[in-house]
Amino acid sequence: MTKYAKMILEIVNNTNEHMTAEQIFLALKKIETKIVLATVYNNLNMLCAEGLIRKISLEGSPDRYDKILKHDHLVCRKCGKLTDICFNDLTQILEEQLGEGILSYDLKVLYLCPDCRPKKFKQ
């Protein structure tokens, strides 16, 4: 694996943010001042293809990159904030019903996050 690929993998694995290619690029640029956005895209695509990281596609905003730990995502429909959740049961259910051939899945639950959810009573 190349120097840049390693650095990018490390950035993705060491944050709890869900970073865009551009954010990763800017973080890298602080150390590797000569790096270029296309290189970041190249490496992110390679890392996804190798199954070392995952890409999260979102409506109307650029793709995010995330570590591979099996988990799902809550997306606030109002502010767009992304939060991790984990449904342990789901893998099993999917495998029971689909059997052979299933590779992975992508679950996004749209909700209103506590900040955006209207309170019934003002305090």
Next chain:
Amino acid sequence: MTKYAKMILEIVNNTNEHMTAEQIFLALKKIETKIVLATVYNNLNMLCAEGLIRKISLEGSPDRYDKILKHDHLVCRKCGKLTDICFNDLTQILEEQLGEGILSYDLKVLYLCPDCRPKKFKQ
């Protein structure tokens, strides 16, 4: 609801395809020769916002529009073909675990469709 919005809703509701904005536009254009792509996008966005249809975002291909019947999607990782599936249990599981605030969810299961799945034995 306007004439075009109605026609677009009808197209989406009367097909089992998962059509792109462009495909819908081309279908409409056969009857309404003066219609323009931006109108189709406008109406599709409006119909989504109203919750009358749903949008499916896919990696590296344009968004698709689909009827609202609650169902999930199988995406073949090789050929990209989209198939409907239905996990009745899932809504319940999600609600149990998340309680209030959940609006909807979007589940894509990546798999290899029968055509793309390697056969263990040739016949």
Next chain:
DNA sequence: ATTAAAATTAGAATTATTCTAAATAGAGAA
């Protein structure tokens, strides 16, 4: 018929991402 509001049109603009071709770097062989 007049006005106001909403929808549609035309086409430019935006934005994320990919592509192309040239430059550079790295690895292995001589």
Next chain:
DNA sequence: TTCTCTATTTAGAATAATTCTAATTTTAAT
């Protein structure tokens, strides 16, 4: 080391889906 081959990176143009802007048309209400 020096040469050669291959992979990576760079720079910037190209692409493609979608949105935006402003002008025009349609619709509905007065």
